[in-house]
Amino acid sequence: MATKRGLKTVRDMVLSMAVIGAGAGLLYLTLPNNEQQDPVREIGYQTELATAGRAAPYPLVAPDGLSDKWRATSVTYRAQSDHGAVWHLGFMDPGNQYVAIEQSDGDRGKFIRKVTHRAEETERVERVNGQEWVRYEGPKYNALVLKDGEAPGGGDGGEGSTTLITGTASHERLKEMAAALQPYADSTANRG
Template identity: 55%
Template sequence: MGDDGTVASTASKGRQTARDMVLSMLVILLGVGVVYLFIPHDDSLDPVRPITYDMELVTARRAAPYPIAAPVGLPETWRATSVRYRGQSDQGAVWHLGFMDPDNEYAAVEQSDGEPERFVGEVTRGAEPTGRTRTVGGREWERYEGPTYDALVLKEAEVTTVVTGTAPLDSLAQLAAALSTGEGTGKG
């Protein structure tokens, strides 16, 4: 019986394959490093890109079956980050307007003419009523707390308005106090 060299050849190929893989990874990492060095980037820039929402607000106010609320008179340190209106959804007609507050916490105005409890649960990501209220702008808003978002909720006959987010309660109340359903557009 002779040795045909199969075992030695297989072991040698295994080491060669591992070595080739390590060399390939080093070449890839070197390429990534070069790209990182030569592409300009500034980590001090604010990653939040503020938006304007005047046109969406006007359009939503024309189309919605309820008065659309948007803030008026918020300081410039509040930055709008997202806006959308859906006339038909599984939650009814839905209005969303998202902000970053002065401390870079998220806050949003959410409105719907759909089933209130289901809508509130969805937009607050499962926040629960606390049994407490907060008077904002002369109205009693229900307080909700949750693992992700807290909220102030105003349930009316034709619409449920929710001010929710990671922002502290005082910021949520500031946003709620600035809400108007008038024809004046908000900052944006």
């Protein structure tokens, strides 16, 4: 009799597991599947731009006039770092490639190597809105680096500051971002 009861318990357990498995499968099939959705979270950056713009020792830049298909994904300002005062604003372009605006008043060469993941300077210069951007190419990131002493939108770039556009996007997308850059109006450095 104990054997019969033991077999019944095993049988009940197997049936219970089958019911639970079927329920879990049904639940999986009926819940929305988010794998097709873009995992990148879009952010706003105007508050950070305003705050950093008042503190930065050089004019910060941000894009103006990009299409809604460009999505801001990251923003940081560090007043003190290994690369001086650093402004970063990252985007996903319409083709889901990464594009970042990077600025620093630290050592130009070290900063460029770090944020471009060691992209190498080429002899090509891209002219965007009357300014010359030096083209960099690398295995991971490409970049456009504004020539010494210039600032996006014209004027002086601030003593020793570096502005560049970098990322996994094509040079055409990097140029599109460079063309949209404008100095932030409330930057301390802009208020003379």
